[in-house]
Amino acid sequence: MESTPLYRQVAGHYRRAIEAGTLTAGDRMPSVRALMGLHGVSLSTALQACRQLESDGLLEARPRAGYFVSAPQRAPLAPLTEPDAALPDPAQYVGIHQRISGLLARSQHQHVHTNLGGAYCAPSLYPADALRSAAARALRRHPMLFAEAVEPEGHAPLRGAIARQALHARMQLAPEEIVITHGCTEALNLALRAVAGPGDVIAVESPTYYGLLQILESLGMRALEIPCSPQTGMSLEALELAAQHYDNIRAVAVVPNLQNPLGCIMPDAHKARLVQWCEARGIALIEDDCFSATADGDTQPAAAKAWDSSGNVIHCASLHKVLAPGMRLGWIAAGKWQPRVEMLKFGLSRPNEMLSQMAAADFLASGAHERHLRRLRTRLQLQREWFAQAVATSFPAGTRLGSPRGGMHLWVEMPAQVSSEAVFDQALQAGIRVMPGVMFSNAGRFDHCLRINCGTPRSAQIERALATLAGVVQKLAG
Ligand SMILES: Cc1ncc(COP(=O)(O)O)c(C=O)c1O
Structure with a gap:
């Protein structure tokens, strides 16, 4: 620490506050005089710290008003290419699992010191201490927890807390409409098994989350790749065109919010149109929603299920990315397929264990969440x-x-x-x-x-x- 110049130490203090969200865009920095007093540094050191933060793009100077936390800047690169809406090919499905598994295995056998490949955050970004305390409380309150049978479709308070969270995405769900799963992966498996079988065609975004391609291949289903705009998500025109050529599409599987990998958010009007289109054709809509709680700003984007009035949308989600990668908790609201999903879940894996559900329920119900x-x-x-x-x-x-x-x-x-x-x-x-x-x-x-x-x-x-x-x-x- 001593070898770090003083101005960098002061700048580091405020950089961490900005990165932690303690100071956000538009907040006023302490004045240069205040910095001198707070950190016991000279005028030139305080100024140098502010200039360093300014040149890092974290602060902006406003004439006669001082330094303020800047809004993040956009990179000056060209945007992603829009796809042409050409007729999608029914993708060849044989071997995709092997290709993906081969790539994953290659990276697992190498020493990796910097993992930029995952779909979750560094452990320091999750509330590990609060979750550990919640788990300890649950064990104190239920000393026989590991000796008792589990709740069939999931821990009732967790289902309740998730139903309340779902309101932010404009979904109206009763706790009983939610089944707790082993991550979104199990939710997707259940949704696909509920509505389709081997040989059936499932329309997916292109590009799409590779895990979905693995699941489809493992179930013997075929992925029909529909071009996806980096701005607005799956092209509904291309989907309509595809449906004219392939009459065996059993489900559309999409990530309307913060699509993986493109990060796009489908406009609400498209979500409404997609829900209606699927319903009119008797095609199930499987919505995968793992990331929407991380959308910038204070308003979570609406789920496609918010437009579902007939139970044709199966909403699959997870706490893995936003709360606790180590808990592997997901959930599914399967609409009219719920009885079938409950039966499939029982046959496939039985209910989830209780401790992580109790800890998550406790945390979700608190303002800390x-x-x-x-x-x-x-x-x-x-x-x-x-x-x-x-x-x-x-x-x-x-x-x-x-x-x-x-x-x-x-x-x-x-x-x-x-x-x-x-x-x-x-x-x-x-x-x-x-x-x-x-x-x-x-x-x-x-x-x-x-x-x-x-x-x-x-x-x-x-x-x-x-x-x-x-x-x-x-x-x-x-
Ligand atoms: C779009 C999408 N769906 C589903 C999953 C799997 O979720 P989980 O880890 O909760 O099983 C992921 C994980 O990366 C994902 O990105």
Whole structure:
């Protein structure tokens, strides 16, 4: 610490406050005089600290008013390419699981010191202490917990707390309409099994979350990839066109809010149209909603299920990304398929264990949860902006970048000649893990793209990893 210049120590203090969401965009910084008194530093040190924060894009100087926390800046890169709405191919499904599993296995057998490949945040961003205390309280109150049978569809107070949370996404759900699952992965498995069988076609976004492609392949179902706009999500025109050519679409599986990997949010009018379109054709709509609580600002985007009046929308969600990756808690509101989903869940895995459900219910019911979400959103926004700046300044010319309004991912389109699989392999050799575009589609259209996780706070290690990654991409771009 002593070797760090004084002005950097003062700047670091306020950088951490901004990253933690204690100071947010528009907040006034203490005056230079106040900084001198608070930190026992000279005028020039206090000024230098403010200028450092200003040049890092965290503060802006307003004439005669002082320094204020800036709104995050956008990276000056071209936006992502919009897809052409050409007729989607029924993607060949054989082997996709093997390809994805092969890539995952390659990264698991290498020593990874910087993981930019996951879909969750660094442990420091989650309320681990509060959850541990809640779990200890639950065990004190229920000393026989591990000896007793579990509640069939999930812990009633957790189902109640989730139903109250769902109001933020404009869904009206009774606690009994919610079934607790092992993550969103089990919820998606249940939803697909409830509405389709082997050989059936499921329309998915392109690119889409690779886990969904793995689930479809494991169930013997076929993914029909529908082009997805980086701004507005699945193209409804392309979906309509596809339905004219394929009469065996059994379900549409979408991530309307903060799509993985693009980060787009489908406009409400599209959500309403999609819900209506699916209902009119007797096609189930499976909505995957893991990230919407991380959307920037104070208003959570509405779920497509908010427009569901007939029970045709199956809403699948998770606490994994926003609260506690270690709990593996998810949930499903299956509408008219609920009895079938309950039966399938019982047959597949039986109910979830109780301790993590009790701890999560306790935390969700407390005001601490809203505070946690506000902090998480602010930190993710800052981190995304910082990662975006780093990509914008160090990746080769021709790189394009999404600007998601929430979540923990950046989708990067590299120059067309750069193979994401080569980037993946070379970055792994250097101990860095990123997700290659090739994992997000069967159709090979995203081979030059990368998904980068921004859920880890800025540090010298992350700066070095991004610089190494940029070097790999620069070399491959030639
Ligand atoms: C879009 C999407 N759906 C589902 C999942 C799986 O969720 P869980 O980890 O809760 O099983 C993920 C995880 O990355 C995801 O990104």
